Amino acid sequence: MTGSIGLQALEVIKKLGSFRILAGTYHTNHNLAQKLAREFEIAKILCTKDDYDELFWLMEHHRPDVTLVCVPGFASLSVTLKALQTSRRVLLASKEALVCGGWLVKEAKEKNHCELIPVDSEHSALMQIYEPEVEKVLLTSSGGALRDWEIQELNRAKPEDVLKHPVWKMGKRITVDSATMVNKGFEVLEACELFQLEAKQVEVLIHREGLVHAMVFLKDGTVKMHLGFPDMKIPIAYGLTYPKRSFENKSWPNLIETTLKFEYVDREKYPAFYLAYEIEKDYAKRTAYNAADEVCVEAFLQNRIKFTQIAKVIEKVVERIEANPRDLEDLKSIDAESRRIAEEVIECL
Incomplete structure (x- = not known):
């Protein structure tokens, strides 16, 4: 939650005002994670630098409605598979999960009847x-x-x-x-x-x-x-509230000035x-x-x-x-x- 996507997701959640955050993860930025936990009243924050065992237990225990996966690198595959087993909707911001194990991700999605929504802007x-x-x-x-x-x-x-x-x-x-x-x-x-x-x-x-x-x-x-x-908060918000568009932005490109x-x-x-x-x-x-x-x-x-x-x-x-x-x-x-x-x-x- 301390990376670029995580921070922007927190901004979106704050603006929407309709989500409760059960848990968040960080890799090394402990001080920022503590600050965000207080600000957003997050009950549990976890450091995933060494392993994901406690995170996986939490996911099994809480069975969240939505899990945002923005873990970088190959590690995102294991997290995505666990999220698909335990959540109703998974927002995927980590490309590597599908790059490395696309067939496993799709099998888990079908088996668990979970929604998988991409958060990449494209x-x-x-x-x-x-x-x-x-x-x-x-x-x-x-x-x-x-x-x-x-x-x-x-x-x-x-x-x-x-x-x-x-x-x-x-x-x-x-x-x-x-x-x-x-x-x-x-x-x-x-x-x-x-x-x-x-x-x-x-x-x-x-x-x-x-x-x-x-x-x-x-x-x-x-x-x-x-x-x-180019604003990542828009696809994050779309993934959170799909199929509705609940995020108020109303800032559109000036088509006269575009080429x-x-x-x-x-x-x-x-x-x-x-x-x-x-x-x-x-x-x-x-x-x-x-x-x-x-x-x-x-x-x-x-x-x-x-x-x-x-x-x-x-x-x-x-x-x-x-x-x-x-x-x-x-x-x-x-x-x-x-x-x-x-x-x-x-x-x-």
């Missing part, structure tokens, strides 16, 4: 405009902080350069992932899982204004577009993004893709590798992983092995 947008006879969908991307850098300059990019996102205010990992567009690769795979699409049906274009979040292309030539200011320009995603500048399309059907390689990225982002932020080496390490790790995961334990093993290989590759750079 997937929330798709949900609002989607209809069955879709030929393809389009997700937009900002292009990240280095979108105007020449390719030959990327090698000298520092963490402080990459963390200056031009549109969204987010956590460090997702901001780096926006610059490599690994995040958008995750979103392509997430869209495939949520809307039963093939990756070839999910197009991505760079859209600097950040006003259009998604489009759907229908077989009769119609294109439906979701447009609005709505779009650009292709440069394969040379964003190689890690295109890798997502190549591993669409392989959950083992998708898990490796995420694990290697987690390791690489941390290494980059610690100045252990260069920005351009992120994609190279991810590709090497994905190449080396061959497996046929059957359950969560298999995925955990693949995740651990992928992290080990990523560290090994980084040491050899």
Whole structure:
């Protein structure tokens, strides 16, 4: 609850005034968590740095109506599966759960008759405009902080350069992932899982204004577009109160001043993004893709590798992983092995 999504969710809940928060989690920011617990009268706050056992017990005990999952990384898969077992509605802000274990998430959703609502701005947008006879969908991307850098300059990019996102205010990992567009690769795979699409049906274009979040292309030539200011509180509120829109905002883009320009995603500048399309059907390689990225982002932020080496390490790790995961334990093993290989590759750079 102390991360970007968690803090914005608390703002939304405060404004709506109709939800009671049973529990919240934090990773390291204990002081902020204590402050928020007092302000929002949260009965229980948990540190999830070491394990999730107490959280899972709480979820079983309280059986909440709504659980918001915004745990970063591979750990979000276990939390999402438990939330689907214990909640009526799960708001999913963690892409990695579907990237790594999409079939497990969908099985749990069906088995427990639970609602699964995406909180990503793009997937929330798709949900609002989607209809069955879709030929393809389009997700937009900002292009990240280095979108105007020449390719030959990327090698000298520092963490402080990459963390200056031009549109969204987010956590460090997702901001780096926006610059490599690994995040958008995750979103392509997430869209495939949520809307039963093939990756070839999910197009991505760079859209600097950040006003259009998604489009759907229908077989009769119609294109439906979701447009609005880049504000994560809107999809969070929509997920909480769906199918109603109870969040009062009334701030709309000035259409006279918009240009709505779009650009292709440069394969040379964003190689890690295109890798997502190549591993669409392989959950083992998708898990490796995420694990290697987690390791690489941390290494980059610690100045252990260069920005351009992120994609190279991810590709090497994905190449080396061959497996046929059957359950969560298999995925955990693949995740651990992928992290080990990523560290090994980084040491050899």
